[in-house]
Amino acid sequence: MFRKLVNVVEVLAAVGAVVAVVLLFANEPGSTTGSTPASPGAALFAANCASCHGADGEGGVGPQLADGAVVKQFPSVDDQITFVRDGSGSMPAFGGQLSPAQIRQVVEYTRTL
Amino acid sequence: MTDSVAAPAGTEGTAARRLVLVLLAGGAVAVALGVYGRAHDPTHEQPYTLFFSSTIQLKVWFATAALALAALQVLLGLRLYDKITVPRRTPSWLGDAHRLVGTLAFAVTLPVAYQCLWALGFQSTDTRVLVHSLLGCFFYGIFTVKVLAVRVRGLPGPTLPVAGGVVFVTLVGVWLTSALWFFTSRPPGLPAY
Numbered sequence: 001m002f003r004k005l006v007n008v009v010e011v012l013a014a015v016g017a018v019v020a021v022v023l024l025f026a027n028e029p030g031s032t033t034g035s036t037p038a039s040p041g042a043a044l045f046a047a048n049c050a051s052c053h054g055a056d057g058e059g060g061v062g063p064q065l066a067d068g069a070v071v072k073q074f075p076s077v078d079d080q081i082t083f084v085r086d087g088s089g090s091m092p093a094f095g096g097q098l099s100p101a102q103i104r105q106v107v108e109y110t111r112t113l
Numbered sequence: 114m115t116d117s118v119a120a121p122a123g124t125e126g127t128a129a130r131r132l133v134l135v136l137l138a139g140g141a142v143a144v145a146l147g148v149y150g151r152a153h154d155p156t157h158e159q160p161y162t163l164f165f166s167s168t169i170q171l172k173v174w175f176a177t178a179a180l181a182l183a184a185l186q187v188l189l190g191l192r193l194y195d196k197i198t199v200p201r202r203t204p205s206w207l208g209d210a211h212r213l214v215g216t217l218a219f220a221v222t223l224p225v226a227y228q229c230l231w232a233l234g235f236q237s238t239d240t241r242v243l244v245h246s247l248l249g250c251f252f253y254g255i256f257t258v259k260v261l262a263v264r265v266r267g268l269p270g271p272t273l274p275v276a277g278g279v280v281f282v283t284l285v286g287v288w289l290t291s292a293l294w295f296f297t298s299r300p301p302g303l304p305a306y
Contacts, residue, residue: 002206002209002210003209005213006209006212006213006216009213009216009217009220010212010216012220013216013217013219013220013223016220016223017219017223020223020224020226020227023227023231024149024153024227024230024231027156027231046155046157048238050155050157051155051157051232051233051236051238054157054159055156055157055158060159060167060168060169061169061295061299061303063303089298090298090299092238092239097238
């Protein structure tokens with residue numbers, strides 16, 4: 001009886017794995033939109049920031065940026081640029097990955113969210 | 114006497130060939146996941162939360178549950194191989210329990226891995242993220258090796274326990290670079306669950 005239960009659970013797990021793989025391809029966003037971000041700042045945000053701050057800056061692991069939250073936190077653009085470049089706490093430093101111009105682009109983009 | 118227990122001619126070669134095929138299958142799975150994660154456009158969406166405050170908390174706790182189940186499976190495996198002696202008599206259901214716990218651990222990782230691959234993809238933002246991406250792909254590769262090691266006859270004797278040990282160590286690495294990081298580095302105000 002127990003062995004039958006284990007067999008059933010194994011089959012269900014295998015089915016779950018297959019379903020997950022199928023969904024990975026069925027939900028492929030590139031196949032439907034094929035679009036590129038509207039601005040360099042948006043592209044940089046999507047590539048470097050969205051995984052923590054959310055696709056629209058709504059927040060996630062990282063705090064919310066949208067709806068004026070980041071402007072409230074950093075009234076000065078230069079302060080925000082310094083923060084993004086040097087990092088702090090759980091915020092990674094992007095100075096080694098992005099050029100100063102790219103950091104400015106992505107910072108200015110976040111302030112429009 | 115020694116000759117009577119020696120492997121028949123050709124057996125070692127056959128076992129080695131089978132092992133190579135099993136390792137190739139596992140490698141193919143790991144590479145396929147990495148290629149998908151790299152080629153796929155991340156959606157950055159949070160498709161499910163269940164009763165957690167967001168998807169990230171769900172992933173953290175599911176990963177923690179997988180790690181706990183995997184640790185239990187290792188203990189059950191150690192008992193099956195008589196490396197520990199508790200309980201003193203091996204229950205007849207121990208092998209099935211070992212399978213069940215391992216299957217549940219694998220099942221719990223699926224929604225975590227799906228969200229990682231679909232919403233985030235293979236990333237190399239910093240060392241932690243890169244190591245996590247590599248270990249995540251490697252985990253399913255070595256898990257494939259372990260499952261095949263159970264099913265394929267005639268593999269070298271240590272294949273199964275070694276594969277099981279590597280699966281567990283890899284899962285520990287995945288957990289350290291994700292859930293532990295979340296627990297210790299999450300921003301103030303972000304709920305733990």
